[in-house]
C-alpha cells in the first residue's frame with residue numbers, strides 16, 4: 415500500500431458506520447481525495463479538532479489498489495478556523511464562512527488531478543481567517559478569486575459592450591452574467607455595482623488576502639458584491655449551497671438578536687469547536 419503525505423485542505427466530513435468518518439480533502443499535489451478516518455467519532459480520537467472544514471493540514475494516507483477511498487493515517491493541523499474563534503467579529507460568522515469556502519472549493523475542485531492555484535487560494539484564505547481578518551471582505555475576495563480561477567469572472571477593466579471605462583459604476587443585467595456600463599445597459603433593471611465595489615475588485619486582483627485589511631470596503635458596496643457573486647455562483651453551479659443558506663440565517667440572527675450567543679441559539683446548525691457541522 416503506497417503511503418502519501420500531502421499538504422491538504424479539509425473540505426468536509428460525513429459519518430461512516432458507528433465510529434468512523436469519511437473525509438473529503440484537497441491535496442496540493444494530487445487533487446481531491448476521499449478517505450476513511452477510523453474511529454474519528456470516538457471521544458478520544460486522534461482526529462478530534464483536526465477535521466473542521468477548511469483546516470489546512472499535513473495529511474498522511476494510504477492508497478489501496480482499485481479503491482477510490484484512501485485510508486487516513488493522521489491529520490496534522492497547521493492552520494484551523496478554530497483559531498479564529500474569539501478573534502473575528504463573530505465565532506459563528508467565522509466558522510460559517512470557513513464551511514462556505516470549503517463547500518465552494520469542494521464544488522469546484524477536480525476529482526482526479528491537482529489544482530495548485532485553487533489549493534493556494536484556500537490555504538491563504540484560511541491563514542487570513544485564522545489570523546483574524548475581516549470576514550465579509552475576505553468572503554467577497556474569495557468568491558472573486560474562485561470565479562476568476564475558473565475563468566468565469568466577468569470583465570472589470572472595461573465594458574464589453576462599448577469598450578469604455580466603468581466610470582459611473584456597472585450593472586449586471588437580469589439573466590446575464592457580465593457587467594455593462596450604464597450607457598450600454600438595457601432599461602430593465604439588473605444588479606448594480608458602485609465605483610467603490612469595482613475599486614475593491616481591482617485591489618483584490620492585486621493583493622494577497624492578508625493585505626486585505628488595508629483595502630476599503632463599506633457595507634453598501636460589500637452587499638452589492640455579495641449579491642452579484644451569489645448570482646454568478648448560482649449560474650455556474652446551478653444550485654444553492656447549503657452553507658450559503660446557513661450564512662444567511664446567521665446574518666439574520668445577528669441582526670435580530672445582537673449580542674446573543676449564536677452557537678447556542680442556532681440549534682441544528684451550531685458550529686462548535688470539536689464538533690463537525692456536517693453531521
Ligand SMILES: [Zn+2]
Nearest residue numbers: 573576595598
Ligand atoms: Zn458600455
